[in-house]
Amino acid sequence: MKGNIAVQVDDLTVAYNYKPVLWDIDLEIPEGVLMAIVGPNGAGKSTLIKSILGILNPIAGSVSIYGKPYEKQRELVAYVPQKGSVDWDFPTTALDVVMMGTYGSLGWIKRPGQKEKKLALEALEKVGMLPFKNRQISQLSGGQQQRIFLARALVQDASIYFMDEPFQGVDATTEIAIINILKELRKANKTVIVVHHDLQTVPEYFDWVTFLNVKKIATGPVKDIFNDDNLTKTYGINYKVSIQE
């Protein structure tokens, strides 16, 4: 176990129309891990992230970020929503979307200026999207759109990053580019939490994993708990993955 606890979730229960989608979740995420949240469709993976970030209201339980409620720690947290959650026909450019990452530290009313623009350009450079800064966002490929979202999170210079399926609909090159950036974040002792679908790549990409299916099945280091037993408990069928050493 590493030192600090970055995210602590206690007894979290979330329901849509009285049907629990997350049931009594207790979760401790140590600082500096690159963690995958895995589980079948409808397991509540996105719901867990959204509840931690205060986007959804849980009916019970509490969340703390470095020991304090999320509302007090917003500046420490960056969020990458699912790519499909926004309208990519929105009249705006890649640079402008990345600038949105700076809005949180600006607060209400204050407008972004040269400093924010410089930060956004740097973030675009990091994800290799600088040449596309003035491109309208609907004219970007799926992989490029995902990089823009990643850049928007990077611009926040947070301590904890939550990402909802960042590899969805991206090509192999982009996937590698994204995972390299995530690994760099971990090196800088940032905590990265990723909703992930591709079980094959879990051991290669991540060092920490949480199995979720309405209830928390298991959480811990990939090398200790990423095994057929937990996969079967989570996915309900006899699940075999060959973990390549």
Added chain:
Amino acid sequence: MSNAQIEIQLIASLVAVACAIPGTFLVLRKMAMISDAISHSILPGIVIGFFMTQDLNSPLLILLAAVTGIVTVVLVEYIQKTGLVKEDTAIGLVFPALFSIGVILIAKNANDIHLDVDAVLLGELAFAPFDRLLIAGADVGPKSLWIIGCILLITIGLLLAFFKEVKISTFDTGLAASLGFSPAIIHYGLMTVSSVTTVGAFDAVGAILVVALMIAPAATAYLLTNNLKRMLIYAICFGVFCAISGYWFAHWLDASIAGSITTMLGFIFLLVYLFAPNKGVIAVLYREKQQRTEVSLLTFLLHLRNHNEEEERHVNHLNEHINWQKVRSKTVLELALKNNMILIDNNIVSLTKKGKDFTSQAIDYIITNEDSKIEHMKDDFFLFRG
């Protein structure tokens, strides 16, 4: 132009600007129908306010009507949240109910006073200059000019202050919420502005035509730009242009001003819908045709590259072989010639050096699954596009 004419055009223009601003965001939030619902369901608010104040221009009346507007939105969302009906159905259930309450209230109580459904729904801009605002006995202009002017000033103030917040919550609700910009506050703020604007505009253009001023300029501007600020500016310009040209159209026809303004809005939208440079119907059709021809050209050049036998490269044979009709073969052949991709010698077609370079790069990209790069390559190789 008489004073009254100038005043009418001024009022219509201010209404257009005041509508275009919230309208732009309604269109982007795919909530155009909500403005329709609000425009109908403010009727009971207007009627109750009128009973209380006996004055169609009282601030209390505007306030009450705005509250009914918000009630509409809340009811629609509540019904939708139960999951029993979809959003459009919920809208269709709520606003006729509220509207009919207004109709009954007018029929039961307002028979002998100056308030009828027509006046609220259709408005009459031509009468606006008759209702003057007197301050200490001095005439300072038509009342509705002052009302819509105040609403517009507030709207512009809010837009300048909260542009960033409205933009982020419109584009990405989840991110807005996680950064602490409550999407609910922004949503109801926008709904309040839309309601207040609708009320302020009803006696100029009527509660129904206000929908046209909110949605049409924004929808038109959306087809012309990829920049939100420009979309707002274009929407405002279209609104004002249609307000003024609509007034003169009505003057010429001797018809309803509000009706003429709305006709102009529809006409301008149609023009832009057809002729917009990138998103317009004609531009899209033209681009599709160009792409079809260019794909044919590529197929044709690759075919030439694959076949050294003379019979495969004979001009007449190509028609039958690639299975194209004469016209298409001719277009493609001419395009290839114009771009110096091929030589025709004795009716036998062969690739030039440029044609060979082009095809070998194209094959590279096709094999490595990077077809999208072919688009950029065309800029380097083509003197003439399809």
